[in-house]
Amino acid sequence: MRSPWHSLAGGPPESRLLASVAEFTHHRDIDALDHSLVLSLAELISVSSVTLCKRGESLQLPVDSIVVCSRNAAGAFVVEALDPSRDGDPIDTIVCAMETLEAISDVTEDGTCRLVIPIQRDHAAIGALMLESEDSLDGVRNMVEGYARIYGNYIALLNESERDKLTGLYNRRSFEQRLQRLLKLQRQRARAAAKGEDERRLPFEADVSQIWLAILDIDHFKRINDTYGHVYGDEVILMLAQQMRHSFRQSDVLFRFGGEEFVMLIAAQDERVAHMALDRFRHFVAEHAFPQVGHVTVSIGYARITENDYPEIVLDRADKALYFAKENGRNSVHGYEALTERGELGAAVALGSIDLF
Numbered sequence: 001m002r003s004p005w006h007s008l009a010g011g012p013p014e015s016r017l018l019a020s021v022a023e024f025t026h027h028r029d030i031d032a033l034d035h036s037l038v039l040s041l042a043e044l045i046s047v048s049s050v051t052l053c054k055r056g057e058s059l060q061l062p063v064d065s066i067v068v069c070s071r072n073a074a075g076a077f078v079v080e081a082l083d084p085s086r087d088g089d090p091i092d093t094i095v096c097a098m099e100t101l102e103a104i105s106d107v108t109e110d111g112t113c114r115l116v117i118p119i120q121r122d123h124a125a126i127g128a129l130m131l132e133s134e135d136s137l138d139g140v141r142n143m144v145e146g147y148a149r150i151y152g153n154y155i156a157l158l159n160e161s162e163r164d165k166l167t168g169l170y171n172r173r174s175f176e177q178r179l180q181r182l183l184k185l186q187r188q189r190a191r192a193a194a195k196g197e198d199e200r201r202l203p204f205e206a207d208v209s210q211i212w213l214a215i216l217d218i219d220h221f222k223r224i225n226d227t228y229g230h231v232y233g234d235e236v237i238l239m240l241a242q243q244m245r246h247s248f249r250q251s252d253v254l255f256r257f258g259g260e261e262f263v264m265l266i267a268a269q270d271e272r273v274a275h276m277a278l279d280r281f282r283h284f285v286a287e288h289a290f291p292q293v294g295h296v297t298v299s300i301g302y303a304r305i306t307e308n309d310y311p312e313i314v315l316d317r318a319d320k321a322l323y324f325a326k327e328n329g330r331n332s333v334h335g336y337e338a339l340t341e342r343g344e345l346g347a348a349v350a351l352g353s354i355d356l357f
Ligand SMILES: Nc1nc2c(ncn2[C@@H]2O[C@H](COP(=O)(O)OP(=O)(O)OP(=O)(O)O)[C@@H](O)[C@H]2O)c(=O)[nH]1
Pocket: 217, 218, 219, 220, 221, 222, 223, 225, 229, 230, 231, 232, 233, 234, 237, 258, 259, 260, 326, 330
C-alpha cells in the first residue's frame, strides 16, 4: 500500500505538519481560512480532493458552503467554491457525518477511498472535511481529526470577533463580508435556477432573487435610558435582538451596528414581501411589554441591494427612509424605492444620521 503522505522534501511529517497548521491559521478572514485549510491538507496528504462543507442554519439548506481543492488537468491544485444547494452523494454522506458526529470511512462504487470527519463545536457539527483518494486514508485519520479540531476552535475565535458582545448579533465590522457572502449565495441560487435544475433540489428560498437592507432604530431610546437607566436600556436592546432572531428567517442576517441601531439583510421576492416581514416585526415590538419599561416602538427604513450597488449608498438610502419614518410619527416602516416613486424624498430630506464607512 502506498503511503498517504506526499514525499516530504522539507523534513519529517511533524515539521511539515506544523508549518501547514501555521499557514492556514494565519488567516483572519473566514473565506481565506477555508481556502487555505483545504489546500494545506491537499498538499500534505496524497489525495485526489479535499472538501470542506459548512453547516447551513436551516433544514432546507443543510450545507451553507462547499469549498473543494482538487487537481486540474495540468496536475496543479485548484480551490473552488461549489453551489451548496446540491444534494445526493457525497453531500448526503457529509450531512450524515455532521448529524451523527461520527467519522465515516468508505469506498465508493468506483473504488475511491473516502474519509469524512465532522468538525465540532460545543457538541454540534459546524461542518465536515471530506478527503478522497485512490489509496486508503486510514493512516491519516487522526491527523485530519486534529485539523478539524484546530479549525473548529479557530473558527469559534473568528466568529467571536464578528459578534456584538451584548446581543450576540453580528457586529458592524463583519457587515461587508456577510453582505458579499449573501449576495454570492443569491447569485449561485439564481444561476442554479436559470440552469433549470430540478426545483426540489433547491431550498425553499430558491425563488428569492432580491436582498433588502433594513435599518432599525428604537424610538426615543434616550428617554428610556434617562427614565429607567442604562441597565434597563441595555435590557431592551438585548430583548429586541432576541425577538429579531425569532421573527426573521435564519437565513436573514442580523447586525447590531451600535447603540440602538440594527441592520438586517433580508431575502424576499419583492418589496411587498420585504415590507410585510419588517412591518410584522415592528408590530410585534409595539405590542410587547418590556419588563419595567413597558411599550417600546421602532422605526425601520429599507432599500433594495444588488451586487452592483455600493453598500454605503444603499445604507444611506435605507437611512433616508428611516429618517422619513422618524420625521413622520415613528413606529413605522418605509422603503426608499416606494418613497422615491411617490416623490416623498425630495432634496429637502437631509442625509440621515448613520455614519457611512
Ligand atoms: N443603554 C444603552 N444606551 C445606549 C447605548 N448606545 C447608545 N445609547 C443611547 O441611545 C440614545 C440614542 O438617542 P438618540 O440618538 O438621541 O435618539 P432617540 O432618543 O432614540 O430618538 P429617536 O431616534 O429620534 O427616536 C442615547 O441616549 C445614547 O446614549 C447602549 O449600548 N446602551
